[in-house]
Amino acid sequence: MPKLKHDPRSGGSYKLSPKSIGTRRRESLEGSPWPLGVTWVEAEQAYNFALYSQHASRVRLLIYEAERLVEPVFVYEFDQFRNKTGAVWHARIPRAQAGTAAYYAYSVDGPTLSGEALKLRMFNSAKILLDPYARQVFFPANFERSAALSADTNAGRALLGVLDGGTDSFDWSGDSTPRHEHDLVIYEMHVRGFTMNSNSEVDSQNRGTFAGVIEKIPYLQELGITAVELMPVFEFDDTEPNYWGYMPISFFAPHHRYAGSRDGAAAVREFQEMVKALHQAEIEVILDVVYNHTGEGNEHGPVFGLKGIDAATYYMSSSDPSRTYADFTGAGNTLNCAHPAARQLIVHSLRHWVREMHVDGFRFDLASVFSRNSDGTINFEEPPIFGDIAADPDLARVRLIAEPWEGNAQYPNYELGQSPWVYGRESKACCEKPACPCPPTWAILQRSFPGAGWKQWNDKFRNTVRRFVKSDSGLVADLMTRIYGSSDVFPDSIESSCRPHQSLNYIASHDGPTLYDLVAYDSDDSWNCGNRDGEESVGDEVSRLRKQQVKNFCCLLLLSNGTPMFRAGDEFLQTQFGHRNPWNVDGPTTSLDWDRLETHEDIFRFFQKMIAFRKAHPSIARSVFWRNDVRWYGVGAQPDLSYDSHTLAYCLHGGSEDDDLYVMINAYWEPLDFAIQEGQPDQWRKVVDTAANPPEDFCEAASAEPLRSPNCAVPARSVVMLLRGRWRPEVRAKREEGR
Numbered sequence: 001m002p003k004l005k006h007d008p009r010s011g012g013s014y015k016l017s018p019k020s021i022g023t024r025r026r027e028s029l030e031g032s033p034w035p036l037g038v039t040w041v042e043a044e045q046a047y048n049f050a051l052y053s054q055h056a057s058r059v060r061l062l063i064y065e066a067e068r069l070v071e072p073v074f075v076y077e078f079d080q081f082r083n084k085t086g087a088v089w090h091a092r093i094p095r096a097q098a099g100t101a102a103y104y105a106y107s108v109d110g111p112t113l114s115g116e117a118l119k120l121r122m123f124n125s126a127k128i129l130l131d132p133y134a135r136q137v138f139f140p141a142n143f144e145r146s147a148a149l150s151a152d153t154n155a156g157r158a159l160l161g162v163l164d165g166g167t168d169s170f171d172w173s174g175d176s177t178p179r180h181e182h183d184l185v186i187y188e189m190h191v192r193g194f195t196m197n198s199n200s201e202v203d204s205q206n207r208g209t210f211a212g213v214i215e216k217i218p219y220l221q222e223l224g225i226t227a228v229e230l231m232p233v234f235e236f237d238d239t240e241p242n243y244w245g246y247m248p249i250s251f252f253a254p255h256h257r258y259a260g261s262r263d264g265a266a267a268v269r270e271f272q273e274m275v276k277a278l279h280q281a282e283i284e285v286i287l288d289v290v291y292n293h294t295g296e297g298n299e300h301g302p303v304f305g306l307k308g309i310d311a312a313t314y315y316m317s318s319s320d321p322s323r324t325y326a327d328f329t330g331a332g333n334t335l336n337c338a339h340p341a342a343r344q345l346i347v348h349s350l351r352h353w354v355r356e357m358h359v360d361g362f363r364f365d366l367a368s369v370f371s372r373n374s375d376g377t378i379n380f381e382e383p384p385i386f387g388d389i390a391a392d393p394d395l396a397r398v399r400l401i402a403e404p405w406e407g408n409a410q411y412p413n414y415e416l417g418q419s420p421w422v423y424g425r426e427s428k429a430c431c432e433k434p435a436c437p438c439p440p441t442w443a444i445l446q447r448s449f450p451g452a453g454w455k456q457w458n459d460k461f462r463n464t465v466r467r468f469v470k471s472d473s474g475l476v477a478d479l480m481t482r483i484y485g486s487s488d489v490f491p492d493s494i495e496s497s498c499r500p501h502q503s504l505n506y507i508a509s510h511d512g513p514t515l516y517d518l519v520a521y522d523s524d525d526s527w528n529c530g531n532r533d534g535e536e537s538v539g540d541e542v543s544r545l546r547k548q549q550v551k552n553f554c555c556l557l558l559l560s561n562g563t564p565m566f567r568a569g570d571e572f573l574q575t576q577f578g579h580r581n582p583w584n585v586d587g588p589t590t591s592l593d594w595d596r597l598e599t600h601e602d603i604f605r606f607f608q609k610m611i612a613f614r615k616a617h618p619s620i621a622r623s624v625f626w627r628n629d630v631r632w633y634g635v636g637a638q639p640d641l642s643y644d645s646h647t648l649a650y651c652l653h654g655g656s657e658d659d660d661l662y663v664m665i666n667a668y669w670e671p672l673d674f675a676i677q678e679g680q681p682d683q684w685r686k687v688v689d690t691a692a693n694p695p696e697d698f699c700e701a702a703s704a705e706p707l708r709s710p711n712c713a714v715p716a717r718s719v720v721m722l723l724r725g726r727w728r729p730e731v732r733a734k735r736e737e738g739r
């Protein structure tokens with residue numbers, strides 16, 4: 001049989017050789033089980049439909065016209081003997097037979113069972129079900145979430161897939177994928193929140209959209225970041241409180257409300273235009289993706305697609321008789337990532353976003369779920385999905401970033417880095433009952449992450465830096481490790497061979513307070529710099545100290561080995577008014593207030609200068625650990641590692657290709673004199689002093705005055721950085737002579 005000729009850039013269609021049409025009569029009549037989803041067969045002017053459902057006993061295809069959304073204009077009953085291969089139901093429908101078709105869905109029924117066998121088989125033929133592989137999702141005007149919650153039909157109120165009929169694919173000509181190394185600086189952004197505010201200076205119809213991001217590209221270039229990490233853009237139901245978007249209902253379609261015209265086709269096109277424009281600006285596009293659960297929730301949640309198509313395949317069941325779905329995510333259900341069909345769905349989705357949307361990387365939400373077996377136990381060897389991703393040629397060079405933990409604190413699975421397993425008393429009850437009578441047991445609380453080479457959100461860096469800057473005690477040794485690249489969890493031993501850039505360093509992200517709120521509100525890991533939360537009536541001295549602390553955070557983030565990330569708005573002191581978890585808040589709390597950019601232009605300038613400094617000094621972000629190129633000091637010749645110490649200094653040697661840096665960190669509440677331990681005073685120039693007023697807080701080396709004393713005064717709660725080497729005219733001249 002002739003092979004299918006698949007065009008990966010054809011927008012979900014494939015072409016047949018003219019000679020092969022006659023020989024493929026069987027497939028023309030019965031459809032093909034590959035590829036899953038709906039594809040356009042140009043040579044036959046027909047749609048191919050393929051749906052995975054291992055446990056279904058009856059499947060019907062429902063096709064709708066744009067003006068008739070209650071009753072389908074065409075219904076195709078799949079014949080088990082002709083239209084089913086393995087677990088895939090398939091059919092080939094000529095466009096002439098489908099009429100003026102615009103949308104499609106499925107009705108799926110299964111065997112009548114009872115007891116445990118029925119537990120995850122949510123079949124209900126009355127439900128109109130969304131194709132899990134739909135590239136666009138249509139929300140009808142009468143869409144009702146409540147209709148997906150009841151056992152009755154949701155006809156006319158259900159989500160539908162879109163039939164595009166082989167429309168032209170996007171013009172990617174001229175697009176090139178940027179690839180940053182030492183200069184990678186990630187900017188975490190919520191598409192809607194980034195430009196939704198009226199003071200964003202974005203055209204009113206583009207606010208909160210992919211097109212709005214395009215309008216702000218000059219700002220991103222001015223700031224200097226080199227990658228954006230977009231919070232979830234997969235289609236989700238925003239009629240429920242779900243601002244962040246971590247409750248996906250489709251793994252292939254971009255969220256329709258992130259398009260100016262608020263429809264699925266426009267969302268696809270605008271997303272592609274945004275990616276192409278960002279690439280032209282040399283900015284990578286990384287997606288925060290959610291493959292650990294879906295928006296269908298638990299047994300009380302809605303039925304949109306997977307739950308009604310084959311819940312027993314796609315979701316984990318709970319061992320607790322009072323629950324239907326296992327919940328290791330805190331979102332009601334857990335995708336069964338150990339099952340081949342679920343793994344295939346994930347890999348096909350990733351491939352789609354790389355091939356068709358030209359995405360450069362992915363940050364996997366709650367990625368430790370990937371290590372769960374189908375029964376909820378943990379695979380300590382090689383969870384198969386990591387091999388599936390590594391073996392796919394389309395995914396071989398994209399960035400893979402993990403959030404290496406799960407979302408339900410009762411069932412901990414923490415997999416940061418390649419460090420030795422950590423044992424302790426397990427917090428969950430062994431019989432999973434709220435009032436468990438069983439004694440606590442010892443269990444593995446930290447495990448190595450199975451994804452070789454993946455970057456990982458390093459919460460150890462986050463926690464240490466937050467606490468050190470607020471002057472908590474006993475943290476100097478740990479801070480040294482974090483600045484060095486967290487070699488304790490990313491060891492470069494012959495067995496592990498980790499790299500420091502695998503440590504994704506961050507201090508604030510969407511999940512928690514903003515960088516400014518860390519210095520404006522009191523909690524375990526934050527300090528308001530005075531005796532009053534918020535900004536009202538805090539006084540100039542407190543405001544000045546807060547800015548100084550933010551600059552300290554910025555320095556420690558951008559001077560550390562590893563990959564830095566900060567959240568949008570931190571560069572102009574965006575506030576959430578102390579709110580630490582606004583996942584369901586859509587409004588002033590979560591939309592960037594661009595007036596603060598003008599109010600806090602000095603902080604923007606500091607971030608801008610520090611980003612440029614890091615990019616200009618590749619010896620900071622090396623592909624290997626600093627090793628003998630770094631010397632650790634304190635106020636004197638040795639670092640003070642005592643519990644009450646709040647000081648650290650180090651000298652990073654840049655070798656023949658970069659400057660030497662001397663960084664002094666004083667988290668003590670009094671000024672201290674640091675004795676410079678290397679070179680002569682006049683070799684060093686002060687380029688950063690976070691306690692100084694702008695522009696003296698960051699000075700260009702060429703215009704900075706050399707030190708006049710072997711001692712350097714470092715103000716209370718501040719960071720001072722000195723520079724020597726390449727900027728000097730005599731050094732530059734010698735290098736030019738040698739070239």
